[in-house]
Amino acid sequence: METKLAIFEQKEIRKVWDSEKGDWYFSIVDIIGALTESPNPRKYWSVLKTRLKQEWSELATNCSQLKLKASDWKNYLTDVGDTKTILRLIQSVPSKKAEPFKMWLAKVWDERINEIYDPELAVERAISTYRKKWYSEDWIKQRLKSIDIRKELTSEWNDRWIKEGVEYAILTNEILKSWSDMTTSEYKDLKWLKKESLKDNMTNLELVFNMLAEVSTTEIIKEDDVLGFEEVKKASKRWWNVAGVARKQLEKETGKKVISKQNVLSDKKKIN
Helix, strand or coil, X not given: CCCEEEEECCEEEEEEEECCCCEEEEEHHHHHHHHHCCCCHHHHHXXXXXXXXXXXXXXXXXXXXXXXXXXXXXXXXXEEEEHHHHHHHHHHCCCCCHHHXXXXXXXHHHHHHHHXXXXXHHHHHHHHHXXXXXXXXXXXXXXXXXXXXXHHXXXXXXXXXXXXXXXXXXXXXXXXXXXXXXCHHHHHHHCCCCXXXXXXXXXXXXXXXXXXXXXXXXXXXXXXXXXXXXXHHHHHCCCCCHHHHXXXXXXXXXXXXXXXXXCCCCCCCCEC
16 A cells, blocks of 8 residues: 555645555554644654553554555554544544544545546646645646656556565665665755655756656666566666766756755745
8 A cells, every 4th residue: 555645734644545445544643743733743642542542442452553654765564543543533632623633534535535536636636735835837747747757667666576665665765876876865864854755855857867767767677577676676777877877967067966955845935
């Protein structure tokens, strides 16, 4: 299941869709953070969960764990709850945001139903969200294109027996390093990012080079028709430096660095 992000009052809440059960599962820690604005939502949830267990509340036992993507792009087991569980959780957390959150939860469900019948609505919602965050129109077009390219790459990985999670993260990290000379964590440190999406904080030019690296990787593994993590990684290495060479050549010709410290959170003007 793919980790997705929903926004409640500027707070990111991770969620995954369980197609078998037909329900959303939300990160409880993220919801606690949104409701309470606690500086340590993990500790808040740990204390609350202990109290609920002592009270023999079904809420604590109804929570399950799923692997959700964290700020380092790796998947970790995280306490989650389905819609029914989250509604009960809201009643256990003193917060003036309880009612607005219930309305938000209903809206998330309504959007999901509409998107099933009309996938274009998901794209339109993404565009609207980026506009509210002061991204330029050119950047938004590049970001949507990068999403399509990424989907094609991960689809190819899936067909070639690459395991979602650790293996995806390793290959993604190698692709990024091939053109930027930085690991994912190093790149995010440069931009002063924590949980925020790295791609959502790349400039237009950075997105272009990352897309070139991902497209190159997709094409070479198609051409070599390899299977399994080691073989895919081995084949990909032949083309991983294509975008890196292009970046260095552009920097030499223009005298300007492609990689930027700019991120959407620190810049008030539109990110390009």
